[in-house]
Amino acid sequence: MxxxxxxxxxxxxxxxxxxxxxxxxxxxxxxxxxxxxxxxxxxxxxxxxxxxxxxxxxxxxxxxxxxxxxxxxxxxxxxxxxxxxxxxxxxxxxxxxxxxxxxxxxxxxxxxxxxxxxxxxxxxxxxxxxxxxxxxxxxxxxxxxxxxxxxxxxxxxxxxxxxxxxxxxxxxxxxxxxxxxxxxxxxxxxxxxxxxxxxxxxxxxxxxxxxxxxxxxxxxxxxGHKGALFCTAEAKGKDAHSGYPELGKSANELMIRAMNKILDADLGYSPLFGKTTFNVGRFDGGVASNVVPAKAWVDISARVAVGSEKEGQNDVRKKIYDILQETDPEAFTLNCSHGYGPYxxxxxxxxxxxxxxxxxxxxxxxxxxxxxxxxxxxxxxxxxxxxxxxxxxxxxxxxxxxxxxxxxxxxx
Ligand SMILES: [Zn+2]
Missing domain, CATH: 3.40.630.10 (Zn peptidases)
Incomplete structure (x- = not known):
């Protein structure tokens, strides 16, 4: 520069x-x-x-x-x-x-x-x-x-x-x-x-x-304005014939359940900025209607209402991570590209x-x-x-x- x-x-x-x-x-x-x-x-x-x-x-x-x-x-x-x-x-x-x-x-x-x-x-x-x-x-x-x-x-x-x-x-x-x-x-x-x-x-x-x-x-x-957090979450399952779902592990199903929980969760509130909101911006997974999907991924973002300028996004990331772990401790990975707290x-x-x-x-x-x-x-x-x-x-x-x-x- x-x-x-x-x-x-x-x-x-x-x-x-x-x-x-x-x-x-x-x-x-x-x-x-x-x-x-x-x-x-x-x-x-x-x-x-x-x-x-x-x-x-x-x-x-x-x-x-x-x-x-x-x-x-x-x-x-x-x-x-x-x-x-x-x-x-x-x-x-x-x-x-x-x-x-x-x-x-x-x-x-x-x-x-x-x-x-x-x-x-x-x-x-x-x-x-x-x-x-x-x-x-x-x-x-x-x-x-x-x-x-x-x-x-x-x-x-x-x-x-x-x-x-x-x-x-x-x-x-x-x-x-x-x-x-x-x-x-x-x-x-x-x-x-x-x-x-x-x-x-x-x-x-x-x-x-x-x-x-x-x-x-x-x-x-x-x-002021809310903070932000941008991440990709991935779920790994096991593919199988959809007639025998018990032989596989549906990554889509895991992802749907996890996203549901996050959407219903309290991700933080402050009087000035209101509620931390959560958006599932992109949702993808699986290969065909008759295959139990082995992989699902989402691009997600949160608008962060809590915490400090430099760290507020980390509180929200931890809450999202904990819900993914609680849904299935082995299936999920979470990668957050960037974020910041409210300013x-x-x-x-x-x-x-x-x-x-x-x-x-x-x-x-x-x-x-x-x-x-x-x-x-x-x-x-x-x-x-x-x-x-x-x-x-x-x-x-x-x-x-x-x-x-x-x-x-x-x-x-
Ligand atoms: Zn602008």
């Missing part, structure tokens, strides 16, 4: 002119935003234009370079200094070129910032094109497309908020704020992890007092509604001693779905709220 000047990054040069999105100042406003509306803030056109540009460039995890290049150009045009940080290809896509995180700031690079503003530029598949509801644009206007909510809506609102704040509030020092946009939040989180690792040996060093993470929280300030974030800021969310974020991937905030426009309930959307009002409220949050973190 190393940082380099964005100017020399070959991907930027390699991008054809036709693929380059125009900076806002040179671009025509989209047709829909040409009609000024009574309820429109001054930055409405800017919000619509930037979100349209970001959503129109597909950036499924592992393939974020084009949207990253657009963002680098955009930030430079807005007067930011920009560095990019290469991130190696993900394990399941070894042939994709190196991706990159983007770091942006004003003035000379300092070693300590008051506020880091961050979100992710990758999305889940498949790409869904940008689409804005026809007719007059108002706060209720719906914008559809992949990333409108998760999380290009957050990226857009964060950028417009920072620009608006710096141009309207003379008391804010632009050099107190640093921006970070990372790759691969939706898969391994290795974009944020690469950034976090690089903090140990960055030159000049880099630290920040607060970090504002952009993810869909329904425009509320999150008090709290600071939700004690005046003027914000509060929420607790059940999904994961990049917060566990960014180590260090800083105050966390988690906020963004749109709902997680439509993120990752085929009808992902955000409203113009959601985005504009987020622009206002991000400014409030930034001012709060600046002590103003």
């Amino acid at each position: 190393h940082w380099t000047s964005a100017i020399v990054f070959p991907a930027l040069l390699a991008l054809g002119a036709a693929q380059q999105q125009r900076p806002l100042s040179e671009a025509n406003h989209s047709g829909s935003s040409q009609h000024a509306s009574a309820d429109a803030p001054s930055y409405r056109g800017e919000v619509l234009q930037l979100l349209e540009s970001l959503v129109s460039i597909p950036s499924i995890s592992g393939e974020e370079n084009e949207v990253g290049s657009f963002l680098v150009d955009f930030l430079k045009h807005q007067g930011f200094k920009v560095d990019i940080q290469f991130v190696p290809p993900p394990n399941d896509k070894p042939d994709v070129p190196d991706r990159f995180n983007i770091l942006a700031w004003h003035g000379d690079r300092k070693s300590n910032y008051k506020t880091l503003v961050t979100s992710h530029i990758d999305t889940v598949p498949p790409h869904i094109p940008w689409e804005i509801e026809k007719g007059h644009v108002s706060k209720d206007t719906v914008i559809k497309g992949r990333g409108t909510t998760d999380a290009k809506g957050s990226v857009t609102a964060q950028l417009v908020a920072v620009n608006h704040l710096l141009s309207t509030n003379k008391h804010v020092n632009p050099e107190d704020i640093i921006l970070l946009f990372v790759v691969s939040e939706e898969t391994s989180g290795d974009g944020m992890r690469a950034f976090s690792d690089s903090l140990k040996h960055m030159n000049p060093p880099l630290s920040f007092d607060s970090a504002i993470f952009g993810e869909p929280t329904e425009n509320k300030l999150a008090c 709290e974030s600071n939700c004690d800021v005046e003027g914000f509604e509060q929420i607790v969310v059940n999904y994961g974020t990049d917060i566990p991937n960014l180590e260090g001693d800083y105050v966390r905030y988690l906020y963004g426009p749109g709902s997680i309930l439509v993120a990752h779905g085929d009808h992902e959307y955000v409203t113009v009002g959601d985005l504009e409220k987020a622009v206002e709220d991000y400014q409030k949050l930034i001012l709060h973190t600046l002590g103003q």
Whole structure:
């Protein structure tokens, strides 16, 4: 992992002119935003234009370079200094070129910032094109497309908020704020992890007092999110003719009984995060209807409501393991790939509604001693779905709220 000047990054040069999105100042406003509306803030056109540009460039995890290049150009045009940080290809896509995180700031690079503003530029598949509801644009206007909510809506609102704040509030020092946009939040989180690792040996060093993470929280300030645990469980039995089941041992049957017990078990509860929930995401086993199955396996996950940030997932893993053992001490193996406990974030800021969310974020991937905030426009309930959307009002409220949050973190 190393940082380099964005100017020399070959991907930027390699991008054809036709693929380059125009900076806002040179671009025509989209047709829909040409009609000024009574309820429109001054930055409405800017919000619509930037979100349209970001959503129109597909950036499924592992393939974020084009949207990253657009963002680098955009930030430079807005007067930011920009560095990019290469991130190696993900394990399941070894042939994709190196991706990159983007770091942006004003003035000379300092070693300590008051506020880091961050979100992710990758999305889940498949790409869904940008689409804005026809007719007059108002706060209720719906914008559809992949990333409108998760999380290009957050990226857009964060950028417009920072620009608006710096141009309207003379008391804010632009050099107190640093921006970070990372790759691969939706898969391994290795974009944020690469950034976090690089903090140990960055030159000049880099630290920040607060970090504002952009993810869909329904425009509320999150008090935290549940932890998570991802595992594969396997049951080994013995095959036999289905007419003589007593001669075999059904791995499917063992798995069904074990999963039933886990679904009914108390995997932990806390007042802030509620119940630990359990999902059997993939279930497979056996070879044919008339064969007693010798092998069954499941991909499972839990959303962890209990325990510490670093260890909460282990409590849940132990409970799942114990139930598998109790079902059959010889048949089962359990392999957990990764997990973490629940993470709290600071939700004690005046003027914000509060929420607790059940999904994961990049917060566990960014180590260090800083105050966390988690906020963004749109709902997680439509993120990752085929009808992902955000409203113009959601985005504009987020622009206002991000400014409030930034001012709060600046002590103003
Ligand atoms: Zn997200």
